[in-house]
Amino acid sequence: MRILAFDSGIGGLGIVRCLRQDIPGACIDYLADTAVFPYGEQADDFLVARIVTLVGQAIARLRPDLVVIACNTASTLALGELRARHDVPFVGCVPPIKWAADLTQSRTIGLLATRATLTRSYLHDLRNRFAPDCTLVTYGARNLADLSELAFRGQQIPDQAISAEMAGLFSQPGGDAIDVVGLGCTHYTFLLDHFRRLGRPGLNWIDPAQAVSRQAARLAHRIGNITAKQQETGQAFFTALPEDIGAVLPGLRRMGYETARPFAERA
Incomplete structure (x- = not known):
């Protein structure tokens, strides 16, 4: 194969x-x-x-x-x-909207993605198709892709750099109710341990990999x-x-x- x-x-x-x-x-x-x-x-x-x-x-x-x-x-x-x-x-x-909708208890899901991903119509199509009863809170991260590249190379990533990007999501209207966060960029898989460690307790992080x-x-x-x-x-x-x-x-x-x-x- x-x-x-x-x-x-x-x-x-x-x-x-x-x-x-x-x-x-x-x-x-x-x-x-x-x-x-x-x-x-x-x-x-x-x-x-x-x-x-x-x-x-x-x-x-x-x-x-x-x-x-x-x-x-x-x-x-x-x-x-x-x-x-x-x-x-x-x-x-594609961003794991369906998976997030299946897991959320609060019916409020978060999506961390690149700014380009959030501008494309397919994201709205996914939301309307798989999560019509959910509130989708999104944030277009400015630095996570570059930070992911550094993490892959084994470099130390400052906690404050990750926390600042996460705060961009949770500070959005409805952010307090998020209980599931989907990763909308494959790069972010290399930051998953950081997200879990720095995120608030009880959050479910979804890596589409x-x-x-x-x-x-x-x-x-x-x-x-x-x-x-x-x-x-x-x-x-x-x-x-x-x-x-x-x-x-x-x-x-x-x-x-x-x-x-x-x-x-x-x-």
């Missing part, structure tokens, strides 16, 4: 970590579009064209049995086009060849290698990758 996971940066590696547990023995290639990270600063039309091109090139080279789009922005913008172009099955990632991985595992079982162990664990590709590659490598190795490789884009 060969899987391709795609994200704009290192955030999707949290999903890879879950995939290695849920589909042991799979070869999981990872492609990070770091050349234009963060996606939230790019125009939608540009991103759709770029994502479709990059993922298409990766599919042609790596021949995966399954593709995981481990990025909220990429999933909502380009997943439909990718499915229309390729026969390989896809799994996407587990749900995405479980869905991928279900599809993998349908495809078959799930028990066949691959001789390789996969490769990690970057459209632009991080300048501090030495700080990134320990985290990559924890995810099962020996090194970072450049992904040569075709014109």
